[in-house]
Amino acid sequence: MNRRVLRRWVSNGMVGLMILAVIVAVLPLVFILLNLVIKGAGSLSIAFFTRVPVPAGETGGGVANAIVGTLLIVGTASLVGVPVGVGAGIYCAEYPGARLAKLTRFLADVMNGTPSIVVGVFAWTLIVARVRHFSGLAGSCALAMLMIPMVMRTTEELIRLVPHSLREAALALGYPRWRTSLAIVLRTALPGIVTGSLLSIARIAGETAPLLLTALGSQYFSLDITQPMAALPLTVYQYATGPYEEWHRFAWAAALVLILVVLTLSLLARLATGRRFTLNG
Amino acid sequence: MFRVALTIAALAIPILLLFLLLELHSGARLAISRYGLGFVTGSTWDPVAEEFGAFPLIAGTLLSSFLALLIAVPLSLGVAIYITEFAPRVLRQPIAFLIELLAAIPSVVYGLWGIYVLIPILKKFVFPVLRSGLGFLPFFQGPIYGPSMLSASIILAIMIMPFIMSVAREVLIAVPGSQREAALALGATRWEAVMSAIIPYARSGILGAIILGLGRALGETMAVTMLIGNRNAISASLFAPGYTMAAVIANEFSEAATDLHFSALAYVAFLLFLVTVLVNALARLLIWRVARGSGGGKGL
Numbered sequence: 001m002n003r004r005v006l007r008r009w010v011s012n013g014m015v016g017l018m019i020l021a022v023i024v025a026v027l028p029l030v031f032i033l034l035n036l037v038i039k040g041a042g043s044l045s046i047a048f049f050t051r052v053p054v055p056a057g058e059t060g061g062g063v064a065n066a067i068v069g070t071l072l073i074v075g076t077a078s079l080v081g082v083p084v085g086v087g088a089g090i091y092c093a094e095y096p097g098a099r100l101a102k103l104t105r106f107l108a109d110v111m112n113g114t115p116s117i118v119v120g121v122f123a124w125t126l127i128v129a130r131v132r133h134f135s136g137l138a139g140s141c142a143l144a145m146l147m148i149p150m151v152m153r154t155t156e157e158l159i160r161l162v163p164h165s166l167r168e169a170a171l172a173l174g175y176p177r178w179r180t181s182l183a184i185v186l187r188t189a190l191p192g193i194v195t196g197s198l199l200s201i202a203r204i205a206g207e208t209a210p211l212l213l214t215a216l217g218s219q220y221f222s223l224d225i226t227q228p229m230a231a232l233p234l235t236v237y238q239y240a241t242g243p244y245e246e247w248h249r250f251a252w253a254a255a256l257v258l259i260l261v262v263l264t265l266s267l268l269a270r271l272a273t274g275r276r277f278t279l280n281g
Numbered sequence: 282m283f284r285v286a287l288t289i290a291a292l293a294i295p296i297l298l299l300f301l302l303l304e305l306h307s308g309a310r311l312a313i314s315r316y317g318l319g320f321v322t323g324s325t326w327d328p329v330a331e332e333f334g335a336f337p338l339i340a341g342t343l344l345s346s347f348l349a350l351l352i353a354v355p356l357s358l359g360v361a362i363y364i365t366e367f368a369p370r371v372l373r374q375p376i377a378f379l380i381e382l383l384a385a386i387p388s389v390v391y392g393l394w395g396i397y398v399l400i401p402i403l404k405k406f407v408f409p410v411l412r413s414g415l416g417f418l419p420f421f422q423g424p425i426y427g428p429s430m431l432s433a434s435i436i437l438a439i440m441i442m443p444f445i446m447s448v449a450r451e452v453l454i455a456v457p458g459s460q461r462e463a464a465l466a467l468g469a470t471r472w473e474a475v476m477s478a479i480i481p482y483a484r485s486g487i488l489g490a491i492i493l494g495l496g497r498a499l500g501e502t503m504a505v506t507m508l509i510g511n512r513n514a515i516s517a518s519l520f521a522p523g524y525t526m527a528a529v530i531a532n533e534f535s536e537a538a539t540d541l542h543f544s545a546l547a548y549v550a551f552l553l554f555l556v557t558v559l560v561n562a563l564a565r566l567l568i569w570r571v572a573r574g575s576g577g578g579k580g581l
Contacts, residue, residue: 087290115500206387
């Protein structure tokens with residue numbers, strides 16, 4: 001009898017420890033979001049979104065160049081990353097037995113685990129070292145490369161969920177294979193693919209390390225993607241590690257904008273399907 | 282036509298990876314021919330004297346990742362077990378959602394938060410307590426700096442936790458309900474059922490989740506660069522600054538002046554790539570075994 005009580009106490013004690021683990025795990029999230037709002041919101045103003053940075057020592061200015069830079073770099077990356085990723089995903093789901101599908105699936109997992117800084121070094125040697133200057137475009141290439149395996153894995157997974165009977169019905173009606181894939185299978189899986197793509201865009205929008213070696217950052221407003229370009233994550237990094245108090249305030253505000261963009265994209269993505277996303281796609 | 286287009290897209294991934302390997306290798310060729318494998322054991326990193334050895338960087342990468350795992354593994358497994366086995370049904374999704382949200386926060390934001398919020402807290406409350414309580418160990422001696430190996434490891438732990446939690450949770454969900462029921466029917470308490478029936482079944486998958494977290498930690502760059510102090514030395518004290526492979530690339534690449542310096546950094550990237558590929562392949566293999574249902578039951 002005594003032993004049974006003890007065993008029940010051990011069980012309850014472990015549950016208590018696990019609840020403690022949940023609290024400790026959620027605490028940083030609450031803390032980070034609160035700090036961002038408290039330290040960042042005060043510096044947000046219309047000028048923050050419409051002006052470019054001023055030289056150190058002066059007050060005012062904004063991060064318009066970085067916001068536009070992020071939009072351009074991430075937009076260009078998505079133009080390449082989403083179609084290639086979706087295409088590769090359809091291939092792997094529609095021809096699952098093909099040797100190329102198995103190889104691609106395995107290598108996509110390898111690529112998903114590759115540190116983004118390594119992809120940055122790759123983009124540097126491939127593009128920056130050859131054209132001899134930093135550019136936003138090189139940054140887009142690095143980000144696209146990070147996107148492709150993420151988009152590919154979610155696309156494949158979602159197409160697999162489309163019931164086989166739908167495909168058979170289309171084929172039985174005399175649809176050719178490619179029309180079945182596009183009009184029936186892809187169309188059914190489309191909301192999920194949109195979700196996966198939005199999530200990977202949210203992920204790469206916050207990437208900093210590869211941009212350090214490619215887009216480099218810039219103090220000026222620029223729409224020319226073949227030149228060095230500012231981006232929000234780079235702004236956060238430069239201002240956070242700089243020596244001035246005013247810069248730190250800027251870093252918090254820029255980080256708040258960045259996190260709002262990322263979280264909005266992630267929430268939109270979830271709302272698009274209501275399906276729980278998996279981190280490892 | 283359609284199939285050709287898809288094949289090209291599918292070929293993109295192997296081709297890009299092959300290119301990546303070749304480019305990194307050719308970028309590192311100068312350093313490889315000069316130092317060979319001695320690069321891994323050399324401990325001087327002096328761009329001015331053009332003398333490069335990566336041992337402190339490699340050691341710093343391994344140590345920070347190991348410490349991060351030490352903190353993150355019990356936490357994330359605790360959360361994963363709690364939300365698959367014990368939590369009230371209405372709480373399961375919200376808790377998982379909140380913790381996965383941690384994975385959506387960009388690394389540079391962790392770095393910013395680490396510098397201005399976490400480090401002051403650690404310096405004021407946590408490190409002095411550790412030093413006075415555990416100061417007999419060499420790891421907790423010496424002067425307390427803000428940016429240090431321990432600060433970087435703590436931020437890394439927060440960052441990899443959602444990944445380990447999410448994969449471990451999927452693995453635990455995949456354990457058949459009959460395992461749990463059998464243990465409970467034999468009179469086990471719920472905790473004993475977890476330890477005797479569920480964990481053994483999911484063991485290799487959980488190991489896979491941990492190794493996947495390790496892969497993330499090894500390559501994590503921005504937050505570590507901002508918190509580790511970037512000092513190229515190995516010290517026993519965890520309060521002292523250190524350096525990692527990813528951090529040295531982020532710090533020095535855009536300022537490197539000589540070909541040899543670039544090449545040495547590319548060599549570091551090449552080594553980092555090889556290590557993460559190995560670690561990830563191992564993790565995938567372990568998770569895959571549980572997903573296919575052949576990994577479990579060995580311990581029973």
